[in-house]
Amino acid sequence: MTDLTSLTLAEARKGLAAKTFTSLELTDAHLSAIEAARALNAFILETPDQARAMAREADIKIGKGDGGPLAGIPLGIKDLFATRGVRTTACSKILGNFVPTYESTVTSQLWRDGAVMLGKLNNDEFAMGSSNETSCFGPVGNPWRREGSNTTLVPGGSSGGSASAVAALLCMGATATDTGGSIRQPAAFTATVGIKPTYGRCSRWGIVAFASSLDQAGPIARSVRDAAMLLRSMAGHDPKDTTSVDIAVPDYEAAIGKSVKGMRIGIPKEYRLDGMPAEIEKLWEAGAAWLRSAGAELVEVSLPHTKYALPAYYIVAPAEASSNLARYDGVRYGLREQGRNITELYENTRAEGFGAEVKRRVMIGTYVLSAGYYDAYYLRAQKVRTLIKKDFEDCFAKGVDAILTPATPSAAFGIGEKGGADPVEMYLNDIFTVTVNMAGLPGIAVPAGKDAQGLPLGLQLIGRPFDEETLFSLGEVIEQAAGRFTPERWW
Ligand code: GLN
Numbered sequence: 477m478t479d480l481t482s483l484t485l486a487e488a489r490k491g492l493a494a495k496t497f498t499s500l501e502l503t504d505a506h507l508s509a510i511e512a513a514r515a516l517n518a519f520i521l522e523t524p525d526q527a528r529a530m531a532r533e534a535d536i537k538i539g540k541g542d543g544g545p546l547a548g549i550p551l552g553i554k555d556l557f558a559t560r561g562v563r564t565t566a567c568s569k570i571l572g573n574f575v576p577t578y579e580s581t582v583t584s585q586l587w588r589d590g591a592v593m594l595g596k597l598n599n600d601e602f603a604m605g606s607s608n609e610t611s612c613f614g615p616v617g618n619p620w621r622r623e624g625s626n627t628t629l630v631p632g633g634s635s636g637g638s639a640s641a642v643a644a645l646l647c648m649g650a651t652a653t654d655t656g657g658s659i660r661q662p663a664a665f666t667a668t669v670g671i672k673p674t675y676g677r678c679s680r681w682g683i684v685a686f687a688s689s690l691d692q693a694g695p696i697a698r699s700v701r702d703a704a705m706l707l708r709s710m711a712g713h714d715p716k717d718t719t720s721v722d723i724a725v726p727d728y729e730a731a732i733g734k735s736v737k738g739m740r741i742g743i744p745k746e747y748r749l750d751g752m753p754a755e756i757e758k759l760w761e762a763g764a765a766w767l768r769s770a771g772a773e774l775v776e777v778s779l780p781h782t783k784y785a786l787p788a789y790y791i792v793a794p795a796e797a798s799s800n801l802a803r804y805d806g807v808r809y810g811l812r813e814q815g816r817n818i819t820e821l822y823e824n825t826r827a828e829g830f831g832a833e834v835k836r837r838v839m840i841g842t843y844v845l846s847a848g849y850y851d852a853y854y855l856r857a858q859k860v861r862t863l864i865k866k867d868f869e870d871c872f873a874k875g876v877d878a879i880l881t882p883a884t885p886s887a888a889f890g891i892g893e894k895g896g897a898d899p900v901e902m903y904l905n906d907i908f909t910v911t912v913n914m915a916g917l918p919g920i921a922v923p924a925g926k927d928a929q930g931l932p933l934g935l936q937l938i939g940r941p942f943d944e945e946t947l948f949s950l951g952e953v954i955e956q957a958a959g960r961f962t963p964e965r966w967w
Contacts, residue, residue: 480505481645482962485549485702488648492538492548499538499548502648503531503592506550510594510646515967516617518631518641520555521563521596530592537590546709547590552647554638555596556603557583557693558682562593565810566684567611568601570829572810580682581714582651582693589709594647598637601831602801603658603686606905607894608636610833615891618666619644619963623930626966629888632662632905638696639666643963649697649706653683655690656789657909660921663696664883664934667923667961669703669951670696674942675916676721677707679714687796688719690789690913699960700922700951704728707944723942731945732952737771739950742876746782747908749885756882756933759925763880763935766957767950777876779867784860785911790903791844791857792914797834798841804829836899865915872940878950879938881908883921887931912938920947924958932961 480502483491491497507524527550534548558564558576565571579587587593600610607630608616618631618640631640635652639662642650652659654672663670671694678693685691695706708729713722743764748757764774806812806825813824830838844853871879885907895902912919917938924935935954939947 481509484699485648485697485705486699488549492543499531499534499592500528502548503527503550503594506594506647513644513646513967516619516640516644517614518598518616518637518644518646519552519595520567520598520613520637523562523593523595526562527592527594530587534590534592544588544590545705546586548592549590549648550592550594551586552594552597552638552641552650553583554599554635554651554653556599556653556684557651558684559583559593559596562596564596564684565612566602567599567613568829568831568834569612570804570809570811570825574810576682578682581679581716582683582710585709585712586651591709597641597650600634600636601834602684602797603634603653603655604797604833604837605633606657606661606902608633609891610831612831616640617967618888619967620666620888620931621966627890629890629931630665632665632888634658635662635696639663639668639670642666642668642696642698644967649695649702651693651710652696653691653693654913655686655793656913657906659694659696660883660909660919660934660936661905663921664923665888665932667932667963668696668698669700669920669922669955670694671703671707671920671944671947672912672918673707673711673944674918676719677711677918677942677944679712679717679720681714681716685800687793688800689796690793700948700955701729701732703920704732704948721942726945728945728948731948734949735771736767736949736953739772739877739946740875741767741772741774741950742777742871742879743774744777744779744782744879744881746779747881749907753886755927756885759933759935760880760882763924763954766954767880770953772950775876777871777879779871779911781860781863781867782911785864785914786903786907788857788860788864789906789910789914790840791853792861794837794841795845795854796841798838798845801834801838833899861914864911868915868917877940878946881936881938883908883934883936887927887929887933908936917941918944918947920951922951922954923961924954926961
């Protein structure tokens with residue numbers, strides 16, 4: 477039955493409907509794969525009993541012909557999503573053994589549509605990171621290795637567990653979140669498909685907040701079609717999140733296979749970085765050529781404020797994080813370190829509960845929001861953000877339907893290889909992705925090729941607000957041309 481783990485979600489849906497196998501069999505196959513892959517450290521909590529119970533229920537519904545669109549499909553859930561009765565920690569010591577009494581809107585919609593929960597997935601602490609190395613549960617292994625090497629590489633982050641688990645065939649899809657690149661960068665590092673939808677497309681209710689004006693949920697999946705199926709269930713208006721938008725959720729799957737003839741695809745000249753590896757440049761050209769041969773028109777565009785995006789992001793995101801993380805004080809949730817008085821209790825709890833990267837962000841955020849520096853840093857960063865957004869608006873106003881860029885400036889790197897002495901080295905991973913969060917736009921990462929060492933590389937497509945459909949249509953053209961990539965099993 478191990479073959480069941482190599483199906484795409486779309487194939488599994490067919491097999492379940494035709495009763496070729498049951499959801500219980502499909503779920504058991506994935507539970508065994510998870511057990512055999514503990515070396516990857518992708519799952520930080522396995523919920524086999526719950527998974528089997530949900531699978532049995534799905535089988536009954538499928539039998540009666542009233543299974544939902546994801547009936548019986550086993551998924552992994554990033555530990556940033558609150559799951560009722562199941563420990564949720566954001567991979568921070570400060571949440572301890574926090575067990576939510578409520579379910580996030582996004583996950584509740586997946587269960588409404590019949591999906592099965594296999595367990596909770598590792599991520600960078602509070603989603604701060606690009607390598608999954610800041611997690612209090614330790615790093616995650618990328619199922620991909622350099623050819624001829626047995627060095628374990630990072631899967632990217634912060635949704636490293638989600639990407640690793642999907643790539644290693646441990647779950648058929650996973651939830652993820654993206655504040656500056658955390659869906660798209662790990663997808664690119666693992667040859668999976670990840671989409672960050674438009675800000676407001678998915679409810680943020682019940683997702684541990686990092687930077688509320690940038691955070692969006694989205695899926696990591698094995699194919700563009702699978703990502704479309706998952707997003708349809710995850711998306712939608714939610715009165716409990718006032719930033720979620722009341723626009724009907726389209727049938728994203730219908731966009732797959734739609735002609736892209738005549739579409740105008742922008743190539744932003746500012747994304748051609750000095751010192752960019754030749755293979756990234758080559759990949760980008762290949763992507764452009766594939767879209768051109770599918771009938772799209774490629775045009776050079778300019779996004780002049782691109783170079784300010786990363787510095788502005790590292791003001792806005794920490795500012796919001798410092799405010800969001802003020803709630804973890806040892807009184808309300810998880811960890812509590814005693815002190816002689818309440819102030820000391822707060823101090824001891826936060827000193828003990830937060831990791832180094834989180835502390836760095838809280839300090840930067842508090843600094844840029846402080847009375848003397850607010851105008852110089854925070855207000856300025858907000859102005860830059862408006863300009864970045866306007867760059868994209870100008871581009872779309874000229875009739876550009878989507879923008880094509882590399883997803884990351886390099887392939888996956890080794891655990892411990894980056895950011896040790898200089899955190900900016902790690903931050904630079906998101907150079908192509910943060911602009912999209914700053915502008916609130918949808919972005920998809922699709923596997924497109926490999927580097928000289930046999931590691932996967934991805935391309936990113938950026939769309940107009942709420943036009944995820946165009947990204948799915950174009951993404952599928954790239955997927956068809958590049959093919960699918962599966963890592964060789966070593967774990
Ligand atoms: N790597 C970026 C950061 O550390 C983005 C993380 C994310 O998207 N959650 O902030």
